[in-house]
Amino acid sequence: MELDQRKLQILRAIVDEYILSASPVGSKALSQSGMKWSSATIRNEMADLETLGYLAQPHTSAGRIPSEKAYRLYVDQMMQRAHLSDEESKLLYGYFREHVHGVDAVLRSTAKALSEITHYTAVVMMPDIGVNRLKHLQLIPLMPGKALAVVVTDAGVSQNTVIDVPEDIGPEELDRISKAITARFSDCRMSTVSSKLVRELGGELSARADFVESLLLTLCENQSSDRRMVELSGATNMLEYPEYSDVNKAKTFLATVEQKDSMYRMLKKASNMEFTVTIGSENEQEGFQDCSVVTASYRVNGTPVGSFGVIGPTRMDYARVLSILKNVQTNLGTVLQSFLKEE
Amino acid sequence: MELDQRKLQILRAIVDEYILSASPVGSKALSQSGMKWSSATIRNEMADLETLGYLAQPHTSAGRIPSEKAYRLYVDQMMQRAHLSDEESKLLYGYFREHVHGVDAVLRSTAKALSEITHYTAVVMMPDIGVNRLKHLQLIPLMPGKALAVVVTDAGVSQNTVIDVPEDIGPEELDRISKAITARFSDCRMSTVSSKLVRELGGELSARADFVESLLLTLCENQSSDRRMVELSGATNMLEYPEYSDVNKAKTFLATVEQKDSMYRMLKKASNMEFTVTIGSENEQEGFQDCSVVTASYRVNGTPVGSFGVIGPTRMDYARVLSILKNVQTNLGTVLQSFLKEE
DNA sequence: ATTAGCACTCGAAGAAACGGAGTGCTAAAA
DNA sequence: TTTTAGCACTCCGTTTCTTCGAGTGCTAAT
Numbered sequence: 001m002e003l004d005q006r007k008l009q010i011l012r013a014i015v016d017e018y019i020l021s022a023s024p025v026g027s028k029a030l031s032q033s034g035m036k037w038s039s040a041t042i043r044n045e046m047a048d049l050e051t052l053g054y055l056a057q058p059h060t061s062a063g064r065i066p067s068e069k070a071y072r073l074y075v076d077q078m079m080q081r082a083h084l085s086d087e088e089s090k091l092l093y094g095y096f097r098e099h100v101h102g103v104d105a106v107l108r109s110t111a112k113a114l115s116e117i118t119h120y121t122a123v124v125m126m127p128d129i130g131v132n133r134l135k136h137l138q139l140i141p142l143m144p145g146k147a148l149a150v151v152v153t154d155a156g157v158s159q160n161t162v163i164d165v166p167e168d169i170g171p172e173e174l175d176r177i178s179k180a181i182t183a184r185f186s187d188c189r190m191s192t193v194s195s196k197l198v199r200e201l202g203g204e205l206s207a208r209a210d211f212v213e214s215l216l217l218t219l220c221e222n223q224s225s226d227r228r229m230v231e232l233s234g235a236t237n238m239l240e241y242p243e244y245s246d247v248n249k250a251k252t253f254l255a256t257v258e259q260k261d262s263m264y265r266m267l268k269k270a271s272n273m274e275f276t277v278t279i280g281s282e283n284e285q286e287g288f289q290d291c292s293v294v295t296a297s298y299r300v301n302g303t304p305v306g307s308f309g310v311i312g313p314t315r316m317d318y319a320r321v322l323s324i325l326k327n328v329q330t331n332l333g334t335v336l337q338s339f340l341k342e343e
Numbered sequence: 344m345e346l347d348q349r350k351l352q353i354l355r356a357i358v359d360e361y362i363l364s365a366s367p368v369g370s371k372a373l374s375q376s377g378m379k380w381s382s383a384t385i386r387n388e389m390a391d392l393e394t395l396g397y398l399a400q401p402h403t404s405a406g407r408i409p410s411e412k413a414y415r416l417y418v419d420q421m422m423q424r425a426h427l428s429d430e431e432s433k434l435l436y437g438y439f440r441e442h443v444h445g446v447d448a449v450l451r452s453t454a455k456a457l458s459e460i461t462h463y464t465a466v467v468m469m470p471d472i473g474v475n476r477l478k479h480l481q482l483i484p485l486m487p488g489k490a491l492a493v494v495v496t497d498a499g500v501s502q503n504t505v506i507d508v509p510e511d512i513g514p515e516e517l518d519r520i521s522k523a524i525t526a527r528f529s530d531c532r533m534s535t536v537s538s539k540l541v542r543e544l545g546g547e548l549s550a551r552a553d554f555v556e557s558l559l560l561t562l563c564e565n566q567s568s569d570r571r572m573v574e575l576s577g578a579t580n581m582l583e584y585p586e587y588s589d590v591n592k593a594k595t596f597l598a599t600v601e602q603k604d605s606m607y608r609m610l611k612k613a614s615n616m617e618f619t620v621t622i623g624s625e626n627e628q629e630g631f632q633d634c635s636v637v638t639a640s641y642r643v644n645g646t647p648v649g650s651f652g653v654i655g656p657t658r659m660d661y662a663r664v665l666s667i668l669k670n671v672q673t674n675l676g677t678v679l680q681s682f683l684k685e686e
Numbered sequence: 687a688t689t690a691g692c693a694c695t696c697g698a699a700g701a702a703a704c705g706g707a708g709t710g711c712t713a714a715a716a
Numbered sequence: 717t718t719t720t721a722g723c724a725c726t727c728c729g730t731t732t733c734t735t736c737g738a739g740t741g742c743t744a745a746t
Contacts, residue, residue: 026739038689043740061695061739140479140495148501150493152483158491160501236597239590247588254579369708381720386709404708404726 003052008078010035010045011054015066015074019315022242024063068280068314071292075277075318082319089327092117096331103127106335108231110308114328115234118321120312121257124231125267127298127305134188137181139165139174139215147174149219153190154301163218166211177208193220230263243290243313256287257311270295271307275325280314292316296325298332308332346395351421353378353388354397358409358417362658365585367406411623411657414635418620418661425662432670435460439674446470449678451574453651457671458577461664463655464600467574468610470641470648476530482508482517482558490517492562496533497644506561509554520551536563573606586633586656599630600654613638614650618668623657635659639668641675651675 003011013035017025027046031039046064049055054073055064066074084092095113096106107124114122132153140148147165152158165174185193193216235257244250257263266285270276278293285293288311295309308328310321346354356378360368370386378385389407392398397416398407409417427435438456439449450467457465475496483491490508495501508517528536536559578600587593600606609628613619621636628636631654638652651671653664 024739028739039739040689040691041687044688047741057740059696060741061697061737063739135485136483138481138483138493140481140493140501142478142495148493148495150481150483150491150503152485152491158483158503160493160503236594236601239594239597245590247582247590247593250590250593251579251582254582258579367708371708382708383720383722384718387719390710400709402727403710404706404728406708 003049003054006037007045007049010042011049011066011070012074012078014046014055014064015070015078018066019317022313022315024058024065026063029063066315068282071279071314071318075279079319082317082323084323084327088117088324092324092327093331096335103336106332107308108233110328110332111231111233114308114310114324115237118310118312118317118324119234119237119240120310120316120321121235121237122233122308122310123257123263123267124233124308125264125271125306126229126231127300128268128271132190132300132303132305134182134185134190134193137178137185139163139178141165141171141174149215151190151219154187159219161219163215169208169211173208177212181212190220230260230267232257232260232263238312241313243315249290252287253291256285266293267295267307267309270309271297271304273297273307275322276309277318277322290314292318294318294321294325296329298329298336300336346392346397349380350388350392353385354392354409354413355417355421357389357398357407358413358421361409362660365656365658367401367408369406372406409658411625414622414657414661418622422662425660425666427666427670431460431667435667435670436674439678446679449675450651451576453671453675454574454576457651457653457667458580461653461655461660461667462577462580462583463653463659463664464578464580465576465651465653466600466606466610467576467651468607468614468649469572469574470643471611471614475533475643475646475648477525477528477533477536478530480521480524480528482506482521484508484514484517492558494533494562497530502562504562506558509551512551512554516551520555524555533563573603573610575600575603575606581655584656586658592633595630596634599628609636610638610650610652613652614640614647616640616650618665619652620661620665633657635661637661637664637668639672641672641679643679 010030013030013033014025017030017033027039027043030042031037035042037045046055049070050057050064054067054070056067057064092113095109098109104126107126111122111124114120114124134151135154136150136152138150138152140150142148142162145165145167147163149161149163150158151161169177235254238244238253239250244253262285273295274297276293276295278295280292281289283289283291283293290313291311292314293309293311294316295307297304297307299305308325310316310325312321353373356373356376357368360373360376370382370389373385374380374382380388389398392413393400393407397410397413399410400407435456438452447469450469454465454467457467477494478497479493479495481493481495483493485491485505488508488510490506492504492506493501494504512520578597581587581596582593587596605628616638617640619636619638621638623635624632626632626634626636633656634654635657636652636654637659638650640647640650642648651668653659653668655664
């Protein structure tokens with residue numbers, strides 16, 4: 001069944017109001033604030049909307065609150081994009097002017113910016129290094145038997161790993177091996193480096209084939225485990241909202257959000273999509289049944305390498321959050337691009 | 344005025360009990376649980392202890408709770424060192440067996456271990472790189488005009504910084520400069536590297552004096568700002584305790600603990616001391632007036648380079664926490680030492 | 687089709703009543 | 717002189733009861 005114009009208008013007003021106030025919306029209040037129908041009419045419409053599943057009543061004599069179905073409709077069709085004030089977008093831009101010490105710092109800054117501006121919780125996943133191209137590998141001697149491997153990709157991401165080295169390889173040889181690998185695999189995707197190697201080894205590296213192979217293996221392994229990092233910011237913002245005035249609710253939320261693995265999985269899944277909005281029980285993540293998650297992906301060199309998002313109560317200000325995410329997405333793209341002017 | 348034996352015994356019992364239960368301790372309960380005096384006697388002694396400032400009454404007709412003065416006395420003189428069960432110390436040791444990918448990972452693991460075992464909040468400061476000796480500097484070309492500087496010290500700590508490079512310096516020259524600096528300043532304290540340089544420059548680096556100087560300056564700056572890192576773990580553990588069942592209290596605590604700068608300052612100050620116990624209002628840190636902080640320092644090569652600690656309610660289990668810290672201190676020392684077998 | 691009017695519902699907030707743990711004091715016992 | 721039993725009293729936390737009001741559904745008038 002289709003909703004007529006009036007129902008839509010009323011529903012929107014209710015959602016808007018509830019997002020603001022967090023308390024059930026009554027017919028009287030609505031009719032007084034710029035609605036052109038009497039409270040009785042609105043009351044009738046509200047009853048209809050309830051039977052249609054868009055509204056719910058906490059108890060008989062309370063106002064109505066939007067259901068998830070209502071939010072879904074709101075997000076898909078009804079909300080009008082908020083646009084950020086100049087002030088806000090300048091503020092946002094400011095976060096990206098500072099901290100240009102590398103990709104990690106930028107993404108950390110992004111998380112902070114998001115959480116501070118939205119007042120919700122922000123998560124940002126570090127770029128998936130596997131899809132990027134190797135630029136440089138450098139092995140730095142630490143002590144006999146140990147070295148530090150530094151990997152740089154075209155996205156500027158670097159990753160340090162302590163690796164074991166046969167004791168008889170000296171600093172000079174480490175340096176030579178670094179150069180050889182860099183030369184050989186420059187511009188290859190990280191994910192293909194190891195398998196490629198096994199086949200085409202030969203040449204100067206063959207004497208150290210075992211070592212090199214285990215080295216690359218370690219790096220790849222590390223990429224998939226250690227890189228599963230998400231930057232979290234503003235988790236405690238949620239304590240501001242009445243939804244979390246109960247300590248136990250708050251605890252559950254905080255515990256969920258601190259499971260970096262889950263957050264990573266969630267963001268990873270969302271990184272193919274330009275934007276996603278997941279409302280309440282649509283969330284697979286246990287513990288987010290009362291939250292909504294809005295994400296956006298970011299790309300480097302045209303390839304989507306990661307995503308970031310905002311987590312808030314289901315009554316979050318979707319329009320505003322989406323505008324902010326869009327803005328951040330653009331800014332982030334620009335900044336990351338600046339790490340690789342060449343190419 | 345001195346406290347006689349009986350007063351001490353009663354006070355200890357009260358503190359022990361209150362640490363466990365978090366609710367005011369009454370005379371009757373005490374006399375029944377193994378005290379050899381009647382409730383009336385205990386009641387009299389409690390009244391004395393109150394006038395002496397060791398106990399407080401939330402209201403007439405409630406039991407007594409220990410004052411900060413009481414905790415101080417308890418920590419300084421009365422508590423008996425708990426010793427960890429074999430299970431626990433094995434568990435603790437386990438945290439150090441895993442994650443041996445470098446100092447950062449170890450300290451992150453330390454924070455996690457501390458918070459999980461104590462059920463309080465743990466903070467660990469990253470080692471102060473300035474007091475360590477440079478082992479290796481490597482500049483890795485990122486793109487024309489940018490490079491990544493990787494610094495390795497004798498503690499195995501590495502730090503990555505993106506730096507600007509004059510466009511006319513190619514990869515080969517960067518490599519040469521890296522080697523030259525490494526050769527020249529190997530085994531110098533990081534904090535002395537920059538000043539030393541200005542005077543003794545000359546030689547092969549002189550052609551690039553400007554660049555090298557700004558490079559080292561940047562590194563030092565970065566060391567003092569970016570390195571001010573603390574690893575935080577288990578902040579939400581505090582929500583388990585009745586002291587924080589009020590969301591606002593919780594919020595204040597979480598906000599405080601997330602100010603990494605303050606946490607760093609706190610730990611830095613404590614890093615000269617083997618152990619510290621700071622109770623309630625003894626804390627300078629605003630927001631910790633209802634908490635206690637227990638810290639321990641850790642050393643590398645005999646030099647104290649950092650510290651770590653546990654933050655909990657003032658009624659924390661000091662004995663247990665101190666034992667755990669001591670244990671961790673030992674473990675951490677061993678592990679860090681293993682990063683520098685040589686020397 | 688819309689709206690005014692009205693009786694009804696039900697939670698939130700406040701008031702009153704209760705129970706009990708704990709105290710301080712006094713007088714007896716050790 | 718010190719310890720302890722006994723007792724009246726205090727005050728908090730809890731429960732129960734009341735009140736209040738925002739909001740509803742229904743009906744009848746517009």
